[in-house]
Amino acid sequence: MELLQFRYFLTAARFQHITKAAKALNIAQPALTQSIKRLESELGVELFDRKNNKIYLNSSGKLLVEKLIPIISAIDNLKDEINNYRDATDHNIHINLLAGSLFVTNAIIAYNSIHSDIKFQLSQSPVDEIGDICIFSSIYSEDVTENDKTILSEELFIAASASSPLAEYDSISLKDISDFNFIALNKFSPLRILCDKYCLSAGFNPNIIFESSDIESILNLVSAGLGISFWCKCSMPSVDSSKIKLIHISDPPCTRTLYMRFYDHSHSNPYILDFYKFITSYSITML
Numbered sequence: 001m002e003l004l005q006f007r008y009f010l011t012a013a014r015f016q017h018i019t020k021a022a023k024a025l026n027i028a029q030p031a032l033t034q035s036i037k038r039l040e041s042e043l044g045v046e047l048f049d050r051k052n053n054k055i056y057l058n059s060s061g062k063l064l065v066e067k068l069i070p071i072i073s074a075i076d077n078l079k080d081e082i083n084n085y086r087d088a089t090d091h092n093i094h095i096n097l098l099a100g101s102l103f104v105t106n107a108i109i110a111y112n113s114i115h116s117d118i119k120f121q122l123s124q125s126p127v128d129e130i131g132d133i134c135i136f137s138s139i140y141s142e143d144v145t146e147n148d149k150t151i152l153s154e155e156l157f158i159a160a161s162a163s164s165p166l167a168e169y170d171s172i173s174l175k176d177i178s179d180f181n182f183i184a185l186n187k188f189s190p191l192r193i194l195c196d197k198y199c200l201s202a203g204f205n206p207n208i209i210f211e212s213s214d215i216e217s218i219l220n221l222v223s224a225g226l227g228i229s230f231w232c233k234c235s236m237p238s239v240d241s242s243k244i245k246l247i248h249i250s251d252p253p254c255t256r257t258l259y260m261r262f263y264d265h266s267h268s269n270p271y272i273l274d275f276y277k278f279i280t281s282y283s284i285t286m287l
Helices: 003-015 018-025 029-043 059-090 101-112 190-201 215-223 270-286
Strands: 048-051 054-057 092-097 119-123 133-136 148-161 171-173 181-185 207-212 229-232 244-251 255-262
Touching (some): 003 018, 003 029, 018 029, 054 059, 148 190, 148 215, 181 190, 181 229, 190 229, 255 270
Parallel strands (some): 092 119, 092 133, 171 244
16 A cells, blocks of 8 residues: 555545546546555455445545544645754754863853854763764863864963962962962863873872862862962853962963864754854953
């Protein structure tokens, strides 16, 4: 049984007249007659009562009409439903956010203020190819692929209490603060791993007296003079200069780069590409 047979049958059932139905379908009358006979043969029942060259739906024909109408209607609406679904999903951007949470969420808020029709879904999954795009940082260049685009390169500073002797300096070398107590992000944070790497390159393991995923707690402890911390001026909260001094690191140069990874299916989505252009421009305003 073919879809075209069902369509022919429904037209014949509507007119209950072969000649009129064939004319409406723009096919020859014998072709319509043979299609209906073939359908009846495949179903094993007659669908019409025939009398004096006229056709009348019988009980089997009426049952088939009842079953076919919602099916054919669903098929006819399928194209519009698929297009509507595509439009809805195209307007959704799923970001796997592994680094730069504050920067990215602020960019999303700014983007939504001018593109309120775009919906964002955020997740934090170490599994690759989750969502449409992934935003991450890496300390290993081999982890960065040709599909990864830089969205932000920022300097790392040392945050110290404004009352600390370090606050007298505008620039320091990491090795000069090797004996200081550090307050750090938790050890699983990509930024923490990067900062530990910079300390090792300067010849020491940082003496970490407290670690937390709560940025505000780190700020409060630094402000109270209990330790120093690495700080990203762009992608982390701004600091109160009356309480905390951000000090440039002269040696080694310390930077952090955020990348956006595009997956195969996301390259053709114009909304994702537009958001990428926006966030790269947004990052310039933050520097």
